[in-house]
């Protein structure tokens with residue numbers, strides 16, 4: 001068996017002469033190749049943003065758009081963010097990619113506002129690695145300046161685990177972001193282990209109910225209980241609450257009745273290219 005491993009490693013060339021099992025080695029190779037493709041993808045501008053509307057339940061109006069990255073790789077075709085974002089995180093490539101997302105999303109929102117429609121927020125996903133970068137707040141501030149975006153229209157989405165991490169320093173960081181005038185949303189809420197005591201000290205604006213709970217609505221599960229609890233929690237902490245992954249009329253009516261503030265999901269619209277957002281939601285202005 002050791003022979004096989006050695007043979008395989010040699011085959012990969014001198015530089016890769018390592019005592020890996022064939023399986024481990026090929027996984028490492030795959031990861032390396034994906035990393036190279038990602039790097040080139042950034043240079044060749046293979047990334048594009050989709051936007052998914054966030055709708056206010058009481059008015060029925062679009063109040064925000066979540067920017068969601070898409071990668072059309074020359075080597076691989078369409079690659080899902082669930083596949084490449086974790087690799088981009090591990091390799092640190094998420095930092096330049098995330099900066100690209102932030103800049104493009106802000107520039108797009110400013111362009112839309114200039115077309116004269118009712119302004120809406122732009123929500124941008126921020127990964128743990130980006131959030132931990134020493135100059136993250138400076139980056140936010142610089143991009144807002146360069147794109148001439150009013151900070152009140154930017155919302156960053158971070159996960160529970162990011163917000164709950166490292167006690168005091170996360171609170172300080174979030175406070176500095178709030179001081180810029182940027183809004184903060186906790187994504188996939190309910191899937192992590194939030195300390196409620198800690199949550200009430202965090203300067204966040206929005207709880208985003210994870211789509212796994214929305215999916216459970218009407219399936220005779222306790223998903224409905226969880227949603228009701230999160231909505232009540234948000235009320236008592238004076239936070240806005242948005243449900244993601246809303247797909248059906250039943251889910252829509254349930255959430256509306258429970259007085260959820262906003263919704264996002266295929267029921268209203270799939271994530272779309274900017275030009276399709278304009279065609280569908282901006283014509284007539």
Ligand code: C2E
Nearest residue numbers: 068069081082085101125126127245246247265266267271
């Ligand atoms: P997320 O931020 O929780 O985004 C929600 C995901 O649910 C998106 O998947 C969206 O397309 C999908 N979705 C929206 N409505 C529905 C629905 O009604 N039904 C179902 N089944 N799905 C719905 P997507 O675009 O594939 O993104 C997956 C994840 O990748 C995101 O989860 C986010 O964590 C990450 N991601 C996407 N874009 C970025 C980015 O620019 N930066 C970073 N750091 N992460 C990103």
Ligand code: MG
Nearest residue numbers: 066125157187
């Ligand atoms: Mg999100």
Ligand code: MG
Nearest residue numbers: 187188210244
């Ligand atoms: Mg989410």
Ligand code: MG
Nearest residue numbers: 187188210211
């Ligand atoms: Mg998610």
